[in-house]
Amino acid sequence: MFVFAGSVAMISFVLYSVEYFTTRLEAFLFPRKFRLRTALKKISKNLGVISSFRELKDIVLVDIVQTLEVMGGAIVFQYEHDIEIIAEGDIDAAEIKQRLQSSALSEHPLYTCIEIHRHEQYASYLVITRNKANTLLGKEEIQWLHLITSYLEVSLENVHLIRKLTAKMQLLASQLPNEQSAHDIQWFRKVMFELQEEERLRIAADLHDTTMQDLFFLKRRFISLLDKYAMNKEDKEHLNNIVNFVEMINNSLRQSCFELNPFLLKEIGLIETVRSYLDKEAYHAPFVLKFKEERASAIEAKDLTTKKHIFRIIQELLNNAKKHSQASHVTFTMTVADRAFVLTYEDDGVGFKSTEARRIEIGSSGMGVEQMKGRVLHLNGQLQLDSREGEGTRLVVTIPIRETMSV
Structure with a gap:
């Protein structure tokens, strides 16, 4: 009995130790599997906060492209008379649209196409290009994508319903009567205006924190090239024109940010x-x-x-x-x-x-x-x-x- 109990304890300890160290060392022993599993946890967690198609790209599609190390990816929505494509990376949206209309997308040798959801009003697909080594995705990556699409199915349906409800609310808000009875539903207008302002503020913040900062650093890089290298007159003039063009884009974005968020109202009236x-x-x-x-x-x-x-x-x-x-x-x-x-x-x-x-x-x-x-x-x-x-x-x-x- 003592030998049996000791053997069971020893085997249990060994198995527990193997599992523990395998889990701890998974990132080194099975890096690809560890990366896919970590990305899956992150994406499934982020899907709970998505409420718009734009967030699908920023939160989900970017992670999928980076995790699989592919050239690009897209989430495609096919409606009865229209096709909407959210793309990330190097992927030809026009070609995807053309092949989807001709029902030839799933047979394309350069794309992996997985149907996410088919609804009476629309169908959605996840399209992934070849990886950066110019090879198709492996069996493990495709299984991972199928698991991702099972999560995406619910989120896409929720986003579609949110967009549909918002459109109906905007239509209703625009058709409210102007009689005295309209004051009974003033709260509805209040909610709609608040939602619009929140969206404008979010877009303005995104432009300021991402695109405008990127343009600022790009301009600095061009200026550093002008100062660092000796150039002939023609090249210098060409680079100066690029700097001026970047500054013009930045000014245009700054004006757009102001229109989205007129902060001067508080400062100067x-x-x-x-x-x-x-x-x-x-x-x-x-x-x-x-x-x-x-x-x-x-x-x-x-x-x-x-x-x-x-x-x-x-x-x-x-x-x-x-x-x-x-x-x-x-x-x-x-x-x-x-x-x-x-x-x-x-x-x-x-x-x-x-x-x-x-x-x-x-x-x-x-x-x-x-x-x-x-x-x-x-x-x-x-x-x-x-x-x-x-x-x-x-x-x-x-x-x-x-x-x-x-x-």
Whole structure:
């Protein structure tokens, strides 16, 4: 009995030790397996926080491409009349789209294509290129990808539903009535505006922390080349042009960040922020752009959210003028009269029929006149729109100074 018990204890100790040291040394003994398992844990954990297609690329697709050491990868959504591709790395999105339309993607020798989900409204696929050694994925990597797609299936369905719900909420917000009964559902507009602002702030932060920083370091590298190496006049001029072009892109991104997050509203107020914004836009606007302010300083006493709503309205009107008005002159006027703030927009463009107002999109934001009206109603204000074909457009926003709602 003593020998038997000792043998069992010894065997148990040996087996436990083997398992323990194998687990500890897995990164050295089985590096490929360890890397795949670690990446799987990370991706499965990150999938729980994904709420948009953009996050699919930043959180999931990047990890898949880096883990498998492939040239590139893509998550493809095939709808009834459209194909949407989220790509990372060196992968030809146009070729994938063409082959998917001809049902030849799965047979392509350079791609590994795995169907993630097939829904009545769409089908989704994970497409991976060859690895950097120009060989196809091995059996172990393909099994790992199939496991990843089983996790992705649920997340993609959730993201699709979130996008669908958000689109319906935006449509509903744009169609809310302007009668007194609309005040009963003001909370809905509040939620929609808050979600839009949060998304703008996130995009502005991403641009500032990633793309703009990358361009800054790229510019410094080019300048260091100019200082370090002796070049002939032609090469030096060519490199200077590249530096100037990088700086021009950086300035454009800086302006985009400001439009997404108008931080100057807090620092210098609404009037000066609008003046600065319109002055910059006047340089490349296809019309003469003017701004007038007449005793409107009382608006500066309002809260930051109210000023931000007014600034967004001005942005949307200006974007609309660029896209649709074909005007030669556009004027914005701010004034305060009878305890109300009045914003007036006027142009001498092509105008439109009053019945078309609901269908006009403002800029690239996809916000129509009705949703812009929602901002005004949220501030307990009124919006008057006067336009006729060939006779320009005049829009007047009136917001009570004392009764403006806070978000």
